[in-house]
Amino acid sequence: xxxxxxxxxxxxxxxxxxxxxxxxxxxxxxxxxxxxxxxxxxxxxxxxxxxxxxxxxxxxxxxxxxxxxxxxxxxxxxxxxxxxxxxxxxxxxxxxxxxxxxxxxxxxxxxxxxxxxxxxxxxxxxxxxxxxxxxxxxxxxxxxxxxxxxxxxxxxxxxxxxxxxxxxxxxxxxxxxxxxxxxxxxxxxxxxxxxxxxxxxxxxxxxxxxxxxxxxxxxxxxxxxxxxxxxxxxxxxxxxxxxxxxxxxxxxxxxxxxxxxxxxxxxxxxxxxxxxxxxxxxxxxxx
Numbered sequence: 001x002x003x004x005x006x007x008x009x010x011x012x013x014x015x016x017x018x019x020x021x022x023x024x025x026x027x028x029x030x031x032x033x034x035x036x037x038x039x040x041x042x043x044x045x046x047x048x049x050x051x052x053x054x055x056x057x058x059x060x061x062x063x064x065x066x067x068x069x070x071x072x073x074x075x076x077x078x079x080x081x082x083x084x085x086x087x088x089x090x091x092x093x094x095x096x097x098x099x100x101x102x103x104x105x106x107x108x109x110x111x112x113x114x115x116x117x118x119x120x121x122x123x124x125x126x127x128x129x130x131x132x133x134x135x136x137x138x139x140x141x142x143x144x145x146x147x148x149x150x151x152x153x154x155x156x157x158x159x160x161x162x163x164x165x166x167x168x169x170x171x172x173x174x175x176x177x178x179x180x181x182x183x184x185x186x187x188x189x190x191x192x193x194x195x196x197x198x199x200x201x202x203x204x205x206x207x208x209x210x211x212x213x214x215x216x217x218x219x220x221x222x223x224x225x226x227x228x229x230x231x232x233x234x235x236x237x238x239x240x241x242x243x244x245x246x247x248x249x250x251x252x253x254x255x256x257x258x259x260x261x262x263x264x265x266x267x268x269x270x271x272x273x274x275x276x277x278x279x280x281x282x283x284x285x286x287x
Contacts (some may be wrong), residue, residue: 039051039055063075127177174189
């Protein structure tokens with residue numbers, strides 16, 4: 001159902017890869033609510049994914065850009081304004097990747113070169129994106145900027161590795177830039193802390209299926225789906241939330257405020273098994 005919440009608004013969606021992506025769902029919902037959008041991802045991701053299908057469905061323009069490149073971002077914001085016919089009203093940052101996680105490096109054995117890439121792609125790109133947009137005056141007054149995050153920025157989650165550090169930095173950037181951009185232009189900057197969601201990126205997290213089940217059992221309302229996250233993003237892009245900024249907004253069915261649920265305790269009592277150990281060394285694996 002459409003409420004025309006974004007009628008006449010122009011937006012940029014970062015990070016749509018395929019129909020499992022939260023960014024993909026956000027793009028679909030934004031257009032359903034009346035927005036015009038530009039889709040962007042790296043040139044490699046545009047070739048590997050199915051973003052062309054999304055562009056056809058949403059009548060969107062694709063402008064490839066590396067979110068870690070200031071030059072690419074400058075070109076993106078200039079071309080997006082030309083394509084859409086004016087300043088940008090909303091932006092979604094949905095960029096995250098950990099080479100350490102892909103290479104199965106544990107948190108106490110990180111490759112620091114990989115860590116720098118994790119932070120650059122998953123967090124510093126958010127700062128670059130906002131800084132470029134601000135210097136170009138590309139965002140409309142009272143516009144809305146969103147990034148996707150996860151509760152592991154606040155709490156320790158086995159297997160989430162250096163991505164937890166990246167998400168903590170991401171949220172700090174939202175607060176810091178939210179103050180500056182808010183005072184000068186009324187632009188809102190927020191993060192949505194989403195439930196674990198089955199996406200291509202999520203599949204790279206160690207023990208993701210268990211994390212998904214655990215969160216669902218612990219949450220009074222269950223896990224929030226990608227479609228439900230898209231609904232929340234649309235509300236945050238709309239004029240209904242013009243006084244909400246610098247926040248990490250939990251969209252997780254109540255998980256972030258839970259200690260232990262009956263369903264979680266019941267499952268725990270069924271699963272007394274030996275600690276997770278390395279089969280070769282016999283040592284406990286903590287990260």
